[in-house]
Amino acid sequence: MKRKKKTDLYVVQDTKDVTDALIDRVLAELREEDGILEDIEDQVRQHKKSRRIRITVISTLVVVIAIASFLVIHLQTYTSARIITSYENSSDGNVNYRQFADGVLKYSKDGISLINRKGKENWNQPYQIKNPIIDTYNNDAVVVADKGGNTILVLDREGLKGEIQTMLPVEKAVVSAQGIVCAVLKNETSPKIICYDAAGNLLVEMATSLTGTGYPLDVGISEDGKVLLVSYLCVQNGTIVTKIRYYNFDGEKDSIQDYEVTADDYGNMAAASAFFMNPKTSVVVGDDRLLFYTGEGKPQLTETVLLNKRIKSVFHSNRYVGLVLKNERKAGYELCLFNTSGKKVLSEEFTGDFSNVKISGSQILMYDGKKCSVFTRTGIHKYDGELNGSILEIFPVLGVNKYIVMNANGMEVIRFVK
Numbered sequence: 001m002k003r004k005k006k007t008d009l010y011v012v013q014d015t016k017d018v019t020d021a022l023i024d025r026v027l028a029e030l031r032e033e034d035g036i037l038e039d040i041e042d043q044v045r046q047h048k049k050s051r052r053i054r055i056t057v058i059s060t061l062v063v064v065i066a067i068a069s070f071l072v073i074h075l076q077t078y079t080s081a082r083i084i085t086s087y088e089n090s091s092d093g094n095v096n097y098r099q100f101a102d103g104v105l106k107y108s109k110d111g112i113s114l115i116n117r118k119g120k121e122n123w124n125q126p127y128q129i130k131n132p133i134i135d136t137y138n139n140d141a142v143v144v145a146d147k148g149g150n151t152i153l154v155l156d157r158e159g160l161k162g163e164i165q166t167m168l169p170v171e172k173a174v175v176s177a178q179g180i181v182c183a184v185l186k187n188e189t190s191p192k193i194i195c196y197d198a199a200g201n202l203l204v205e206m207a208t209s210l211t212g213t214g215y216p217l218d219v220g221i222s223e224d225g226k227v228l229l230v231s232y233l234c235v236q237n238g239t240i241v242t243k244i245r246y247y248n249f250d251g252e253k254d255s256i257q258d259y260e261v262t263a264d265d266y267g268n269m270a271a272a273s274a275f276f277m278n279p280k281t282s283v284v285v286g287d288d289r290l291l292f293y294t295g296e297g298k299p300q301l302t303e304t305v306l307l308n309k310r311i312k313s314v315f316h317s318n319r320y321v322g323l324v325l326k327n328e329r330k331a332g333y334e335l336c337l338f339n340t341s342g343k344k345v346l347s348e349e350f351t352g353d354f355s356n357v358k359i360s361g362s363q364i365l366m367y368d369g370k371k372c373s374v375f376t377r378t379g380i381h382k383y384d385g386e387l388n389g390s391i392l393e394i395f396p397v398l399g400v401n402k403y404i405v406m407n408a409n410g411m412e413v414i415r416f417v418k
Contacts, residue, residue, distance in 0.1 A: 242270055391406075
């Protein structure tokens with residue numbers, strides 16, 4: 001029997017070789033794409049690196065230029081000034097000025113006003129005072145008194161707070177931040193020290209005598225008006241003695257002696273200046289030393305700075321005490337600054353006589369007539385020359401080498417130039 005041949009059979013070929021080839025091709029393409037991606041990533045990294053380098057270089061150049069500009073502007077002595085803006089201010093020619101708050105106080109025999117930095121009056125308080133003397137506590141309060149008269153006015157940034165009439169002539173008056181006034185009233189044999197609130201209410205009355213407490217050369221009052229500092233001068237056994245007394249009037253006591261919290265005596269020394277720098281630091285300026293007291297309720301002596309030169313001028317802020325000392329064996333003067341710890345932080349020599357010396361911010365300004373000299377806290381002699389008119393007040397304002405100057409013509413905004 002013959003076997004028939006089947007025609008519907010076919011041979012199944014092995015597909016392994018085809019599949020492997022396809023996989024190999026896909027893997028090759030992926031490897032090629034990975035290489036492209038790596039190249040792109042490398043290019044991005046290089047771009048970012050170059051950009052960072054450029055930014056670093058540019059930033060460094062900007063800093064270098066800024067430092068160089070700062071050094072050029074601030075490390076040289078200017079000798080001329082240019083007027084930027086001026087504001088006329090009518091007056092009778094017999095006025096005084098004092099930097100206060102964001103402007104300047106203008107006062108005379110006829111009244112006091114606060115002028116802003118655009119030359120406009122914020123307020124004006126008229127009065128009739130023959131010999132006005134003024135004291136300020138930082139930028140908080142002002143007292144104007146008639147030296148030899150009986151009128152005292154208390155003011156602040158907003159204007160008049162109160163008016164006081166005294167029974168005895170005023171010799172000196174100081175004010176606290178709250179407007180509490182301490183006045184030394186003149187008497188033939190026994191001056192009185194009296195404290196008032198801003199409304200004129202009597203708070204404290206202290207009698208003095210030449211043979212007892214001594215004569216009150218100066219008084220200072222704390223920021224809150226609770227602590228009083230008095231420098232008395234007396235003679236004991238033919239020797240000059242300064243008595244430093246602190247009185248704390250916080251609370252009720254039976255007698256003035258009960259308010260006394262600190263009592264120090266110094267022989268062979270006269271202290272014509274005593275003041276509070278801030279709530280924690282007060283200073284007594286003797287003719288041959290500085291005495292630094294620390295403490296709020298009961299101040300104690302913490303530092304004594306001996307001086308070997310004669311004091312010509314004293315000035316202070318809430319951070320520094322400044323002295324102008326007369327050189328002994330050579331011409332000129334020494335300008336000194338001491339911090340609240342009594343450490344000397346500035347000593348610079350200069351020549352020329354200046355009747356006005358003050359500190360404003362970090363600058364010491366000396367002037368007399370048209371002459372002006374300015375030092376910075378770091379000892380840079382910033383300006384040495386003359387201005388256009390006789391200087392009645394000067395202080396720095398925001399801007400490069402910008403200052404406000406008060407003179408007979410009113411207010412001028414100036415800039416120091418070469």
